[in-house]
Amino acid sequence: MGNIIYWFRRDLRISDNVGFFNACNNGKSIIPVFILDDNILMDPDVGKRRVQFMYSCVKNLDKELEKIGGRLILRRGKALQELKKLVNQYDVESIYFNRDYTPYARIRDKEIWEYFRKEGIEVKSFKDTVLHEKREIVKGDGNPYIVFTYYYKKWINKIKDNILPEIKKIEIVEGVDALDIAKLDSDDIEFDYKNTYRDLVYKTVYRYIEDRDIPYKDGTSRISPYLRFGVLSIRKIYNDMISLMGELEDHKKRESIQGFIRQLAWRDFYFQILYNFPYVDKESFLTKYRDLNWENDEKLYNTWCEGRTGYPLVDAGMRQLLKEGWMHNRLRMIVASFLTKDLLIDWRWGERHFKRYLIDYDLPLNNGGWQWAASTGTDAQPYFRIFNPISQSKRYDPEGIYIKRYVDELRDIPIKYIHEPHKMPNKALDYPSPIVDHKRQRERALELYQI
CATH class of the missing domain: 3.40.50.620 (HUPs)
Structure with a gap:
């Protein structure tokens, strides 16, 4: 045989x-x-x-x-x-x-x-890799969904596969030559999927809806790198969440778990978008935005990459990326909006930067997220929805806890000025003033999208 x-x-x-x-x-x-x-x-x-x-x-x-x-x-x-x-x-x-x-x-x-x-x-x-793939979830006419809400309604009611039995023993072919696995260089990378998943199941998921947008609380699951490389099974995660919900009477906790499950559906949604519309890898999903006149100022782009924009929350997110190879999800949306709609730089530049640094980089999700922020993608935010980086900072990091964690120059600044340090009087800071004026750039972004 x-x-x-x-x-x-x-x-x-x-x-x-x-x-x-x-x-x-x-x-x-x-x-x-x-x-x-x-x-x-x-x-x-x-x-x-x-x-x-x-x-x-x-x-x-x-x-x-x-x-x-x-x-x-x-x-x-x-x-x-x-x-x-x-x-x-x-x-x-x-x-x-x-x-x-x-x-x-x-x-x-x-x-x-x-x-x-x-x-x-x-x-x-x-x-x-996914719970539902390719064209498993389609509209009545057989075409793929391009609006998440409609996709999700069918996704949540579609039967999912069960977890498979454990494999106890395998027979392998002896004597196959191979490279030396021990020589793979991975010494400085944290690998702790069991504890990460345990934290999700027993702690994070119960407050997911409340905490996931607050970067200093770090209420996201942190399982994305392990999902990216398949160390964790998507079916096990889903089935564990359903089991948890079945054990709970607390409505708030059940709602939180449902919110987490919805993120699994977003994951499937972006995978099927890439499969059915593979051009999104290189082009905007919305054809009307393929010829946007991006300014693509390299100096501004490099300043954004380095986390030196003068907007503390943006800079904290970009520095977390450089330091850890990861970025809080709320920050991913904020920095993407800032690059595309404040700096007027092509979303593909940002996507490429994330590809270089994110440990959990996954083409369908990274592409979907960037095109969502740039308003060029499927079911994206409207082009006129432009995050104000200062308002976002005040809302999601009011005391500057996250900012001070990653922007060393601002660790001793009074909370009063943490979101706008350039307004602090009589204080020399080794921190830049804002590289652009948000109000003015918002107007220019609205003009850019009027095509």
């Missing part, structure tokens, strides 16, 4: 992994492989911090496999070429993997599918 290659990609776990479960229950020996894809790793916009975090996930996966009798085979190169080598060297009859939905992944997987099918090798893919 031939062996099965199980190709791990963005599903770096063995628990509740649809493709891996099917491979292991086929009665064949397994070659568990992860390929360091040069087409991805050599992209100049793929940040080092995210790569190191991925290495941490790979190391964890290897440890998990070892517990059930396996070890991860690590290869580096172009995916098709490395799979060819494994098929040619070992008695392989099938290649299994879970689906990915980015334009690059779809082209790569189609090429792999077509090549091995001609060679008589079975290729099977599975849904694992």
